Amino acid sequence: MLNKNPFLFLLFAFLLIAVNTDAKKKKLKILVFCKTAGYHHASIANGKLAIMQLGRENNFDVDTTSDASWFTSQNLKQYKAVVFLSTTGDIFNDEQQEAFKQYIHNGGGFTGVHAATDTEYDWEWYGKFIGAYFLSHPKQQEALLHVVDHKNISTRHLPADWKRKDEWYNFKNMDSTVHLLITLDESSYEGGKNGSYHPMAWYHNFEGGRMFYTALGHTEESYADPLFLKHLLGGILYAMGRKS
Secondary structure (H helix, E strand, O other): OHHHOHHHHHHHHHHHHHHHHHHHOOOOEEEEEOOEOOOOOOHHHHHHHHHHHHHHHHOOEEEEEOOHHHOOHHHHOOOOEEEEEOOEEOOOOHHHHHHHHHHHHOOOEEEEEHHHHOEOOOOHHHHHHHOOEEEEOOOOEEEEEEEOOOOOOOOOOOOOEEEEEEOOOEEEOOOOOOEEEEEEEHHHOOOOOOOOOOEEEEEEEEOOEEEEEEOOOOOHHHHHOHHHHHHHHHHHHHHOOOOO
């Protein structure tokens, strides 16, 4: 009997605690934020569904919102990473800006998709954090991308030269110190304004946190494209702290 054997009783109690603790373990969770104070991309709806599916397939939970009041220091503690899914314009008040900044300072992760660079132009810290601001774009068309770093989790599956159709951003206030992943070949399409240095995806560690950005993802079709989805997943996993 267990009550006559202290060792077996303790072992049984320990196993019960271990099983109960494991059952209570929560999966890592990310927040997908899609507030727009400017242009609203039709592909946001597709993007939310795609990221939720990526979460189901890769064992992380996904919350989605366009409500900036979610950005409090307390609420953000539950998220391993925050995704700005084609946010546009001035999306935060001063308190929300400070909460997001502190989240990054506390080691939080961030993935910016497409119009995340068309966001918070008057917030100097965010401009340095994201690494560039949107300037303009030509009509949607096919263009050639060059993958310059295949070691990253977001690019190792991609071809060295990747031809696809999207909306190709031109940038201003670019930070040349970010770690470049993908560039755009301006000779392959019409309307480029950044010349030989035209980044399309990059990342960097910033003030204690992790920042990943991809300019791809304007079109609704992007969120059914396996190559792009794996690229996006890699950016999210990097933001969550995964390196492989």
